[in-house]
Amino acid sequence: MLDIKKIREDADGVRKGMTAKGVDAEVVDVVLKHDGARRSKLFEVEELKAKRNAVSKEIGAKKKSGEDTSDIQAEMRNLGECISSLDQEVEDISGKLHEAMLTMPNLPHETTPVGNDESANKVVKEVGEKKTFDFEPKGHIEIGEKLGIIDFPRATRMTGAGFPMLVGQGARLERALIAFMLDMHTKEHGYTEIAPPFLVNSESMIGTGQLPKMAEDMYKITEDDLWLVPTAEVPVTNIYREEIIEQELPIYLTAYTPCWRREAGAAGKDTRGMIRVHQFDKVEMVKFVKPEGSYDELESLLQNALDVIERLDLNYRILSLCSGDISFAAAKCYDIELWAPGQDDWLEVSSCSNFEDFQARRAKIRYRDANGKPQFIHTLNGSGVALPRIMVAILENNQQEDGSVILPEALVPYMDGLIKLTC
RNA sequence: GGAGAGGUGGCUGAGCGGUUUAAAGCGGUGGAUUGCUAAUCCAUUGUACUCCGUUUAGGGGUACCGGGGGUUCAAAUCCCCCCCUCUCCGCCA
Numbered sequence: 001m002l003d004i005k006k007i008r009e010d011a012d013g014v015r016k017g018m019t020a021k022g023v024d025a026e027v028v029d030v031v032l033k034h035d036g037a038r039r040s041k042l043f044e045v046e047e048l049k050a051k052r053n054a055v056s057k058e059i060g061a062k063k064k065s066g067e068d069t070s071d072i073q074a075e076m077r078n079l080g081e082c083i084s085s086l087d088q089e090v091e092d093i094s095g096k097l098h099e100a101m102l103t104m105p106n107l108p109h110e111t112t113p114v115g116n117d118e119s120a121n122k123v124v125k126e127v128g129e130k131k132t133f134d135f136e137p138k139g140h141i142e143i144g145e146k147l148g149i150i151d152f153p154r155a156t157r158m159t160g161a162g163f164p165m166l167v168g169q170g171a172r173l174e175r176a177l178i179a180f181m182l183d184m185h186t187k188e189h190g191y192t193e194i195a196p197p198f199l200v201n202s203e204s205m206i207g208t209g210q211l212p213k214m215a216e217d218m219y220k221i222t223e224d225d226l227w228l229v230p231t232a233e234v235p236v237t238n239i240y241r242e243e244i245i246e247q248e249l250p251i252y253l254t255a256y257t258p259c260w261r262r263e264a265g266a267a268g269k270d271t272r273g274m275i276r277v278h279q280f281d282k283v284e285m286v287k288f289v290k291p292e293g294s295y296d297e298l299e300s301l302l303q304n305a306l307d308v309i310e311r312l313d314l315n316y317r318i319l320s321l322c323s324g325d326i327s328f329a330a331a332k333c334y335d336i337e338l339w340a341p342g343q344d345d346w347l348e349v350s351s352c353s354n355f356e357d358f359q360a361r362r363a364k365i366r367y368r369d370a371n372g373k374p375q376f377i378h379t380l381n382g383s384g385v386a387l388p389r390i391m392v393a394i395l396e397n398n399q400q401e402d403g404s405v406i407l408p409e410a411l412v413p414y415m416d417g418l419i420k421l422t423c
Numbered sequence: 424g425g426a427g428a429g430g431u432g433g434c435u436g437a438g439c440g441g442u443u444u445a446a447a448g449c450g451g452u453g454g455a456u457u458g459c460u461a462a463u464c465c466a467u468u469g470u471a472c473u474c475c476g477u478u479u480a481g482g483g484g485u486a487c488c489g490g491g492g493g494u495u496c497a498a499a500u501c502c503c504c505c506c507c508u509c510u511c512c513g514c515c516a
Binding site: 039042043045047049050052053055056058059060061063064069070072073074075076079080244246372374 | 440451452472473486496
């Protein structure tokens with residue numbers, strides 16, 4: 001959520017930001033209209049309440065000394081009715097204001113490239129060479145099925161398309177990757193591991209910005225009014241919802257969770273294989289930091305994710321996403337993409353974002369500044385990294401002509417010394 | 424799921440319709456005193472919104488005693504619904 005004061009003071013700047021994010025700037029005028037109306041009504045009703053409080057106190061005193069107060073009480077009954085109808089008006093206006101505010105995306109940071117869609121994303125850096133083969137490289141589906149480590153047909157029968165099942169060494173590789181990443185983030189990057197709930201309530205989804213906008217992209221358990229997490233960002237960021245954090249900052253947290261996404265708007269896109277699925281595993285990193293250094297923290301967060309990829313000997317490129325392509329809540333976002341020879345395309349395996357105080361404002365997460373005053377903190381998160389696509393990258397980059405796959409050295413200890421997946 | 428007991432400021436804990444502007448203690452902050460540690464004394468002490476003022480400072484008001492409704496001139500206090508915690512019972516990996 002944006003700061004209402006910022007919208008009042010710099011309406012034009014906010015309009016510009018909305019436009020850059022691909023949102024109709026008219027929302028600014030809607031917000032300002034409701035804000036003005038709310039403030040004047042609030043002033044009106046608060047004056048009446050002050051009067052009521054004073055008179056009620058008088059009544060108490062008069063009753064004590066035995067005076068008759070029925071006249072003033074009757075008068076106050078009318079005042080009470082005025083107050084409750086004004087209260088209702090204030091509540092209605094506040095509701096509309098809040099609703100409008102919740103639909104406003106975060107403003108892009110000044111270093112975020114301006115643009116409408118992914119064509120305006122900027123390649124910041126490309127590291128490593130695309131692998132070349134002296135045979136025709138296969139896609140991960142063929143490789144995986146031949147190795148017997150992925151079973152799409154049975155998973156589809158059991159659940160439906162987009163819910164892949166890993167088998168044997170495939171399941172083991174998944175677990176190895178998770179353990180490898182968590183170990184790296186906890187032992188080398190200073191993160192504390194969290195094993196959070198996989199279902200959260202609506203307040204948490206609003207807190208990180210998934211609701212209201214992304215409702216139809218998520219799975220909902222209607223009966224209990226809970227949602228399946230689309231990313232560990234949600235439960236982990238919401239750990240401190242409605243708190244003033246008293247412990248020392250920054251706080252670095254990492255968590256493995258499955259992620260569930262309905263991918264409602266993506267029907268027919270990448271439907272085969274593991275590129276775009278309804279359930280996938282991910283290791284996520286989340287940071288709670290003071291505002292001053294949050295952009296340095298974004299750079300180090302990105303590096304934490306890159307360390308995973310470099311250790312697995314994969315080539316990659318980093319994109320700085322443009323204003324129209326970054327997520328609703330983000331001010332700045334880097335994507336990390338891996339080259340997948342079987343797809344002949346880049347695969348996004350991580351998004352590292354700075355949300356500044358946007359999520360903190362929604363989720364009411366604060367810290368105390370040097371003067372002891374509560375202030376909204378800055379939150380950041382990044383995938384560290386998403387599992388199916390890194391699995392795809394490993395299978396497709398490390399495939400041999402005979403169909404076997406050589407495992408990255410860093411994973412060998414996690415695979416009980418296995419160096420190669422074979423049929 | 425059933426029965427009972429609870430949920431009050433950073434913490435402990437009183438209050439159970441109107442001198443509560445939420446007692447008292449602990450803690451925190453500032454000051455006084457004192458070889459040090461410590462003790463003692465004095466003062467102070469939350470959050471959000473809002474209005475006035477403003478270079479700063481400041482001053483007023485409203486709301487907040489788990490959450491949401493209701494009764495009343497007046498609710499921490501009475502009534503209803505919900506959430507959470509604890510104890511016992513039931514069910515259960």
